[in-house]
Amino acid sequence: MKRVIGLVALLALAGCDQKMxxxxxxxxxxxxxxxxxxxxxxxxxxxxxxxxxxxxxxxxALPAALPLGMLQHGQDRFNVFCSPCHAYDGHGNGRVVQRxxxxxxxxxxxxxxxxxxxQIFDVITHGYGMMFPYGGRVPPADRWAIVSYIRxxxxxxxxxxADLTAELKARLEAGK
Numbered sequence: 058m059k060r061v062i063g064l065v066a067l068l069a070l071a072g073c074d075q076k077m078x079x080x081x082x083x084x085x086x087x088x089x090x091x092x093x094x095x096x097x098x099x100x101x102x103x104x105x106x107x108x109x110x111x112x113x114x115x116x117x118a119l120p121a122a123l124p125l126g127m128l129q130h131g132q133d134r135f136n137v138f139c140s141p142c143h144a145y146d147g148h149g150n151g152r153v154v155q156r157x158x159x160x161x162x163x164x165x166x167x168x169x170x171x172x173x174x175x176q177i178f179d180v181i182t183h184g185y186g187m188m189f190p191y192g193g194r195v196p197p198a199d200r201w202a203i204v205s206y207i208r209x210x211x212x213x214x215x216x217x218x219a220d221l222t223a224e225l226k227a228r229l230e231a232g233k
Contacts, residue, residue: 118174131206134199147210
């Protein structure tokens, strides 16, 4: 009986083919006779959403009062993702620009200041012009933190002297 089972097992293994190990693969731009257009690559299906996509609704604006921690986190994320092009001060003369890349918009320009918070968030998410989309690299909470820091930079550039403390006025007059 053991010999019969062994013989059946041996015949079953002999009948196995290495089709999975030798499975043909298609490289990008290869042709394929399986599809009417002859291309092996298939177009993305409309409405496809990545499994890790954040589908939570996003607000249209930042809250009126922003916690200091959010601004500090926004500064950190801005320095990592935005400063190479926009520079640390947001005026658009970052390190890549100094090496020949086209100047991005000055974040302090009236046109950018006039944008809504959600519009800035959407530009970070989807990109605009030469700007690469960061939606897949920067989580939504970090994008909102960046928007908050951009707003802080814009305000700091235009803060009325009357709103400054006596200590800050003295430092401004001293040029520090």
